[in-house]
Amino acid sequence: xxxxxxxxxxxxELQRRNVLRTGAAYLVAAWLLVQISDILLGAFGAxxxxxxxxxxVLVVGFLITVVLAWLYxxxxxxxxxxxxxxxxxxxxxxxxxQIDFVIIGVLMVAVALFASDRFDWIDFKGESGVDRITMxxxxxxxxxxxxxxxxxxxxxxxxxIGRLGRIDAVRIKSRLSVARFKASEQSVDDIAAxxxxxxxxxxxxxxxxxxxxxxxxxxxxxxxxxEWSDVFNGESDDWFKLHEEMAIKITDALNLHISPxxxxxxxxxxxxxxxxxxxxxxxxLLLESFHSDVSHPEKKIRxxxxxxxxxxxxxxxxxxxxxxxxxANSYYYFYGVDRSNERRKRGIELAQQALAIDPDFPEGRVxxxxxxxxxxxxxSAVSEFxxxxxxxxxxxxxxxxxxxxxxAQNPPDLKAAEEAARIAILHDPSWTYSYQVLGWTxxxxxxxxxxxxxxxxxxxxxxxxFEVQFGLGKANLELGNFDQAMTxxxxxxxLGGSSEVLMYIAACxxxxxxxxxxxxxxxxxxxQGFGPVEAIAGSPYFAPLRGDPRFPTLVESYENQ
Numbered sequence: 001x002x003x004x005x006x007x008x009x010x011x012x013e014l015q016r017r018n019v020l021r022t023g024a025a026y027l028v029a030a031w032l033l034v035q036i037s038d039i040l041l042g043a044f045g046a047x048x049x050x051x052x053x054x055x056x057v058l059v060v061g062f063l064i065t066v067v068l069a070w071l072y073x074x075x076x077x078x079x080x081x082x083x084x085x086x087x088x089x090x091x092x093x094x095x096x097x098q099i100d101f102v103i104i105g106v107l108m109v110a111v112a113l114f115a116s117d118r119f120d121w122i123d124f125k126g127e128s129g130v131d132r133i134t135m136x137x138x139x140x141x142x143x144x145x146x147x148x149x150x151x152x153x154x155x156x157x158x159x160x161i162g163r164l165g166r167i168d169a170v171r172i173k174s175r176l177s178v179a180r181f182k183a184s185e186q187s188v189d190d191i192a193a194x195x196x197x198x199x200x201x202x203x204x205x206x207x208x209x210x211x212x213x214x215x216x217x218x219x220x221x222x223x224x225x226x227e228w229s230d231v232f233n234g235e236s237d238d239w240f241k242l243h244e245e246m247a248i249k250i251t252d253a254l255n256l257h258i259s260p261x262x263x264x265x266x267x268x269x270x271x272x273x274x275x276x277x278x279x280x281x282x283x284x285l286l287l288e289s290f291h292s293d294v295s296h297p298e299k300k301i302r303x304x305x306x307x308x309x310x311x312x313x314x315x316x317x318x319x320x321x322x323x324x325x326x327x328a329n330s331y332y333y334f335y336g337v338d339r340s341n342e343r344r345k346r347g348i349e350l351a352q353q354a355l356a357i358d359p360d361f362p363e364g365r366v367x368x369x370x371x372x373x374x375x376x377x378x379x380s381a382v383s384e385f386x387x388x389x390x391x392x393x394x395x396x397x398x399x400x401x402x403x404x405x406x407x408a409q410n411p412p413d414l415k416a417a418e419e420a421a422r423i424a425i426l427h428d429p430s431w432t433y434s435y436q437v438l439g440w441t442x443x444x445x446x447x448x449x450x451x452x453x454x455x456x457x458x459x460x461x462x463x464x465x466f467e468v469q470f471g472l473g474k475a476n477l478e479l480g481n482f483d484q485a486m487t488x489x490x491x492x493x494x495l496g497g498s499s500e501v502l503m504y505i506a507a508c509x510x511x512x513x514x515x516x517x518x519x520x521x522x523x524x525x526x527x528q529g530f531g532p533v534e535a536i537a538g539s540p541y542f543a544p545l546r547g548d549p550r551f552p553t554l555v556e557s558y559e560n561q
Contacts, residue, residue, distance in 0.1 A: 170256070270358075283308035
């Protein structure tokens, strides 16, 4: 009891001498000072140690303030020792209520600062707000005499998207989003509205032998006025410096005060070997071409592999080239060129090798996720794609790959797959593969009408993509739309469909009441190796045929083979 009494007296003395109020006021003011310092130091590009130094000084200052508050009081006669004032403080002392007013005032300023930072009411950073700067870098046009150097323009587009995307205040559309606007005659205003961005960057690249000229201009979509433009001239060896210079000038034009860390990221290069860089981009852009054109897969993958291997011969520690080579091995599997275990294993090894150099870069995580998918380890692929999105959340392709792995894993996570597919479409509304994955996810949920709508949208963007035609046929078949299903299946068959497509065409004929055509297509399907035969015998699609003696005879003849 004695100890509690002493503690109570000590706390009462702290209150009487305004030590608690003074300490509270100091802590609130110190917190506010740290917030303002963080903003201002970042705006002026100050070193990180300066903010840490301020925090240390404030901690030491707190201890000194508390000791002084215990020893002294401020009165109208000046600063006096607390013992000299006795038990009853003089009326001339700054009363606790006045200190309360100070605390309240500082708290109001702190709340205002917090609200302005959250809701962009006050612009301390000299910009329109982190979430308001959205940009699209349109594919740069190539004006040089050598068509073989067109990759220079494409690499410029990708470089600027990647570098500007490393700035927190910029939300930038992925290359997949803007690829369809290459050589487009649409106005900048229309493109900005379609992509829902505030700024559009466009330009051209001219290259002849070792000379390079780049023209670029930045347009404010809200006003239609040109915000910035410039012309860059130099040698091919200046290409790395040119990327940095352009990205920094664009941030200046947007009045973005980037942090020292962001500045380092904008200027960072994975290689300084120009020939390795050239070889990498030639290979990487061939892999990217599969996003819009899956024809001649073996020829393109082998060419990409050769370029990427050449890049690594020139720079063995080039992580982007290593990740690209990992993707090439996965593409061999996905496009049916080479599905050997060696390819799968090599894909994982290369991706892990790239991530050992840089554990955070998204391309490495995507490569590892794709490699896991070749082994049907979709749960691990989901983890890798999510880690990639943590660094590149605007990339619709990664969202789509995540959706695929979510629905392909066992058991499938259809809710997460649907959400990821819809986000992918939101970012890249013209990529057919996203509609295929969404249609598949909805089909597995029994939402056939929505599935058909998703597949139909994919067909509108790319009618030559087998998967969306095939999926559209299956969804319409479930809905009883036999004519629409037949049209889709016939289109899929012309795109290289297998015996399974013929089986579904036979099912459409059954639905339309044409049993002769149904049996003819079913026989063709079985001739081409469709199985198991027992599945056909028990399929509800062929229930109306069970009364036709030709059907069990046909099935039995193949069951005995």
